[in-house]
Amino acid sequence: MAASDSSTSRRAAMTDAGLDAVDRTILSELSRNGRLSNTELAARAGIAESTCLKRVRALQANGVIVGFHAEISPAAIGLHLEALITIRLHAHARGDLRRFQAYVEELPATQRVYFLAGDRDFLVHVAVPDAAALRELVSDTLSLRPEVASTSTSLIFAHAAGSRGI
Amino acid sequence: MAASDSSTSRRAAMTDAGLDAVDRTILSELSRNGRLSNTELAARAGIAESTCLKRVRALQANGVIVGFHAEISPAAIGLHLEALITIRLHAHARGDLRRFQAYVEELPATQRVYFLAGDRDFLVHVAVPDAAALRELVSDTLSLRPEVASTSTSLIFAHAAGSRGI
DNA sequence: TATGAAATATAATAACA
């Protein structure tokens, strides 16, 4: 929503948000492998290294690429149990949504938080060492909060990223 | 689960899966910024560059670091609507779970798939251009599959990563 | 076995056409 303006005629074959085929290749490659070297990325995109560097920087400046992250296996660091917890807040606590969201985001077990429309306010993906830790998280850390009306927990057998098909 | 054996006495102050404080620093930094240079990472972890490089590679070889990925803003690439879809399969189709999971993972809209215990089989995080695309995804792409017994869709107002507190 | 210092190879970046 920054640099590139709305005149779509300047660059060739743009589909969305001013992204052309080269940008899409860059996004696709970097979402699959965020540590791909600029050299290799330029080769795959069919452009010069300096051009590639500028493209990547522009994508970051324009908010298309939000960040780069290492994906850590929860099980490999002792978090053997993952769960999804849906949380409903009391109607009178809806004004504190942002504060509660911040609280949940800061919990060490939290992997991801979804703030939802509909009857459930939040869905939280958590990773914990064992069932006891999950029980404590749900029964104490979450349910004892005054804003929380109810929770519902489902164990996660497995999860996977999508196709990353940009 | 590879290289480092189970004798926890060799290295200092290990908490989980043979990870010491240096490893945790590395994981924490790289999950926050997956493109941190090895030079900077070594400085933050308080170790030599060559040592740092070996640590990172060992963490990858041992499956602790699964990969590195660019985080793309769906809205910035024209996917302005995100939703969570819970999917229940017919009891007789449970044997095809893996196949259905693969199908869902490959859909262009799919951001993430959770395979669950309990009454819902799957939860899928999707990103689509607009409401029409979401309707088509739910009504046709998913509900017309013979395995699918029912779906339930919730719009996502916002979502965020957890604290990444390794 | 893990570490670090130094040397080398590779890549990122900037200046300019």
Add this chain to the structure above:
DNA sequence: TGTTATTATATTTCATA
């Protein structure tokens, strides 16, 4: 956008604790 020159970084080698 690409070519070239420069700087920084990644990586290997080897010595050490």
